Amino acid sequence: MCCDACKGLLLHSSLNDTNNLRTHVKSCPKKEKSSFAYQKTVHDFYSPLKSSPIPREIKFSVTEACTEFCALDARAFDVMRGDGFKNLAKTLFDADRATSTSSIEITDLLPHPTYFMNKFISK
Structure with a gap:
């Protein structure tokens, strides 16, 4: 592995995973100037407190x-x-917005499935 800030080479093995990088980041002489000085979290991109x-x-x-x-409907x-x-x-x-009341039954609004069959058969 290589540090993005100081370009120092770091040992990596399956035993230490990314511990060497984590340790190096704490002591890297150029970490204030680097992009990893502050790691963004999911809350930086999405805030559940956003007003809707x-x-x-x-x-x-x-x-x-x-x-x-x-x-x-297995979709x-x-x-x-x-x-x-x-x-x-x-x-x-x-x-729903176009009607004066909001008591529309959805079954009255949606076409019956046989409508589509008849439409395609007649073509």
Whole structure:
């Protein structure tokens, strides 16, 4: 191994893992100028305290619904990252917003599966 700051060579073996590097970092003469003087943590990139315009309870219920969707319908969790799913979610959200009441039954809004069969057969 080589120190990025002072370019000193460090012994590495499977027995000491990265202990030599850790010890060297504490005493490296150039550590103040180096990039490892402060190791960033996950909190430097993501803070759970970030304010969100979405209330925590709503975010939690959506997360739970997405988890159930994937588990009950045997779908990959990655499906929610797809443009098709996002478009469907946005359309459903806009449909609810466009009505004067929020008492829409989702089963009344979604097309019946046979609609798709008939649509493709008729082509």
